[in-house]
Amino acid sequence: MMHIKLANGRKADFEVGANIEEIGKVLAPEQMANALGGKIAGEYFGLHHPVREDAELAILSFEDKEGKAIFWHTSSHIMAQAIQHLYPKAKFAIGPAIEAGFYYDIDMEDTLNPDSFAAIEAEMKKIVAANIPLERFSLSRSEALELVKDQPYKVEMINDLPEEEKLTFYRQGDYTDFCAGPHLLSTGPVKAFKLTAVTGAYWRGDAKNRMLQRVYGISFPNEEMLTAHFEMLEEAKRRDHRKLGRELDLFDIFDEGPGFPFFFPNGMVLRNQLENFWREEHRKAGYQEIKTPIILRRELWENSGHWDHYRDNMYMTQIDNENFAVKPMNCPGGMLVFKRRPTSYKDLPIRAGELGLVHRHELSGALHGLMRVRNFTQDDAHLFMAEEHVQKEILDLIELEKKFYKLFGFEFAVELSTRPENSMGTDEQWEMATSMLQKALEASGLPYKINPGDGAFYGPKIDFHLKDSLGRTWQCGTIQLDMQMPERFELEYTGADGEKHRPIMLHRTIFGSIERFIGILTEHFAGAFPLWLCPVQAMVIPISDAHRDYAKKVEEELQKAGIRVEADYRNEKMNAKIRDAQLKKIPYMLVVGDKEAEAGTVSVRARNEARGGVKDIAACIADLEKEIADKDLF
């Protein structure tokens, strides 16, 4: 016998080997109608799973992340079965659950497109209606290879597994898949589903391999949830920074410059506010500011290692028959600034910030609004220090990053990226640099995960990732520890001992790229920026032409106080002016008519309708100034 305790506190003894479904029926019968699987010691399983020892068990439903994964994984098998029925020659690769939905990678001659979906969905509907049970079984390697002999990708996967690995299969009717699971007990619960896209994806994620067809889908236990999901996607589309950038006249990208964004007057206000704030915070944190050229001689890039490791992404040019390159990173210029004169240990740490415009030749298919462009401004800084400074400097940096993200209300995920394949330096240097970053991360208490092989070619890094409106994450902040550049550029400082020493260098960004950050910011606030960032902070709305002069007076008073104000003198009804200001997401509308003109007041309407009332002009200015100074998030 074994002892099972449930999350609801109930417990009982069971025969060893009783499965999760049987246990659940005894201990939590009321949950079993919606049960999809179970979780034991952090691992999740299907209801099939036999339990063999004492355990604490949680029953999983669609509400749980793991429950969704089980549901979607089975949905992917249902789709694969339908595709097998319609395209018997299809070769199947992998078909997992993802953060929202599932996909299956398939290799076949027929090319699928969105018009193919209706037939596949109809076939899936039959499979769901038949409520086919899923059966789990294990095979020896030779039996397994015999079973999948017509499926080359499955053969390759089996051959790549270690000899002793248990090979499990799931069978549902006429479809059998080599698969670790877990899965639902049958196909019936997948009541509502939709195929969403078909795209190309390289086998095993390697661009050198064959490209397979990846069919994406999403599924839910009922139609209402499916509808709600697509409504949520519609809402996300309304927040898309590319759309809002055009609508709010902030920025855009034209055919004339793919990946090279334009900023319009409204966008420049936003951008300058961010840069002003950045400068202020960095002054307080002991930074200097520099600016280095965007075109520099080829030899510099050879020296820095960019020529060997980054050449494909660099734009080249010639000046007077000599070779130059447009900078893809700011560091080499920063090195020259450090080297311009001898440095004493007393000067360290030196923190040199640069809002540096870099150009990188990104692949055309990778471009994405402001999030992925070919020229962008990094809020870069290079910190030069002795080894004893390193821990404190990294910790201070982590605090500075947190301060920035907290101000905007961003959630962020932290990763520690380690040595990539194509990189410079010795193993010893990399280990040392990585452990210094990791030590600081541990001390900071921030949760993080390791991202193996994703470091820069010159050193490991701590990355800060922010989410866009669809939940896609983008790297923004980064803290990189570099032991290569100081060596390559022979940087040194004179120590207290009179000897020359090599400084350690940190590269870092907070916004990452101002462009990307503005993209994230736009989606995060759905274009309704906090007051201090708004291109237009207040719109004066005269009710009729008779109030034009008073409106002008209000406009001028606010302008004198440094508030970004406009007035709408168009020959339109007040309602129309309010509507337009509201659509432009202007935070405050100051309506003025006879009453206000007489009393010297304004009638304040807030875009979020949370604040308002009739105020003296002076009181209105004071309130706006306070909110601007507080950088209040409402």
Next chain:
RNA sequence: GCUGUUAUAGCUCAGCAGGCAGAGCACUUCCUUGGUAAGGAAGAGGUCAGCAGUUCGAAUCUGCUUAACAGCUCCA
């Protein structure tokens, strides 16, 4: 770069299956002078992304190029 989809007015889109290019919003002018999300009328605006081809005739069919979107790869 790769796979799939797409490209019609500043924006959002219609134009069924080849036969004289359309709507709403925005813009200009006129009328209207109004109290918290759209007052009315008229006007102007397009080499249907570009280049070839098929056809008596192409926005519509075919090919190539360019750009965008989704994903892969890559990255801030």
